[in-house]
Every structure is written in C-alpha cells, then in structure tokens.
Ligand SMILES: O=P(O)(O)OC[C@H]1O[C@H](OP(=O)(O)OP(=O)(O)O)[C@H](O)[C@@H]1O
C-alpha cells in the first residue's frame with residue numbers, strides 16, 4: 001500500500017499551492033466572520049476530511065463559537081462514493097442553533113446534503129456550509145455551499161484533508177491524481 005501511495009504522490013499534479021490555499025482560507029474566513037457575526041454558531045467539523053480545513057479556518061474566525069464534529073463517510077477510503085455510513089453524530093444539541101458545517105470537498109454533494117438534512121431535522125435554525133473545494137461537475141448538485149475556497153476540475157484530489165485511500169490528507173497543497181482527468 002505504501003508503495004502505491006508514494007507513486008500517487010510522486011506523479012500527482014499540483015493544482016493549488018500551499019500559498020494559494022492559505023489565501024483562499026483567508027478569504028473564506030473574512031466572509032464567515034462577516035456573515036455569522038452575532039449568530040453564536042456551532043461549528044461542525046465533518047470528519048475526517050474536514051479536519052485540516054476546520055483547524056485552519058477556526059483560528060481565523062474572530063467570533064464567539066462552539067465546536068463539535070460529525071462523521072458521515074461515503075467513500076470509506078475508496079476513490080468513488082457509495083452509501084453514507086453515519087459514524088458519529090454531534091454530542092452538542094443542534095436545536096435552535098446556527099450551524100456552520102466545514103468540509104474539505106463538495107463533490108457530488110450527497111454527503112453535505114445528507115448532513116444538512118440531518119441538522120435541520122434536529123432543529124437547527126440555520127445551516128451554513130463551508131467547503132475548501134467545490135468540484136466542477138457537468139451536472140447539478142443537491143446542495144450548494146455558502147462559503148467556497150476554490151473551484152477545481154473534476155479529478156480525484158488529495159491534500160488539505162482530502163485523502164487518497166486514507167493517506168495524503170496531510171499534503172500541503174491540493175493535488176490531482178495522475179491519469180484522472
Ligand atoms: O460530495 P460527495 O460526493 O458526497 O463527497 C464529499 C465527501 O467525501 C469525503 O468524505 P469521505 O466519505 O471520503 O470520508 P472522509 O471524510 O473520512 O474522507 C469528503 O470529506 C466529503 O465529506
């Protein structure tokens with residue numbers, strides 16, 4: 001497995017450098033600070049992919065907020081999605097809260113749409129979604145994100161939380177796997 005990971009990493013195309021991603025995070029944080037000021041949001045990090053983006057966004061957010069996590073996994077370390085497995089639901093009550101869901105990538109949008117529906121079912125008053133990457137697809141998605149860092153063509157990506165078979169989430173840049181164009 002590690003050999004495959006090394007090959008994927010060595011042959012990948014850099015789509016956005018670390019500096020470009022950090023600048024996108026700055027822009028997202030500015031927009032979130034403006035939009036959610038005074039709403040006392042509960043931030044939900046979507047595990048596992050959202051870890052890096054949430055961590056990097058949170059220190060840029062200057063508003064009072066709480067933090068919790070949710071884990072709805074659809075890819076299970078594969079490169080194509082299946083049915084959603086609910087691994088973890090938030091421990092904090094969602095009722096009457098404004099939520100900010102943070103994830104790494106909006107691909108087909110199935111995961112984020114399911115998470116938003118769950119949050120509304122639980123009585124959240126407003127649900128905002130922030131994603132670092134919105135993949136450009138040739139068809140409509142079931143949900144749009146309120147805060148988007150970068151748009152990327154439809155290739156399989158890794159870095160900044162996005163994984164290739166469970167690895168490479170820690171890559172400091174956004175990369176596309178070779179041959180996946
Ligand atoms: O828009 P979609 O096509 O539904 O895909 C996007 C979701 O897929 C990834 O999660 P994954 O299921 O791989 O779990 P992970 O966060 O643990 O990587 C990613 O973190 C998003 O949550």
Ligand code: HPA
Nearest residue numbers: 107155156157158162163
């Ligand atoms: O391109 C991707 N990379 C990693 N995880 C993902 N989950 C959906 N799409 C992707």
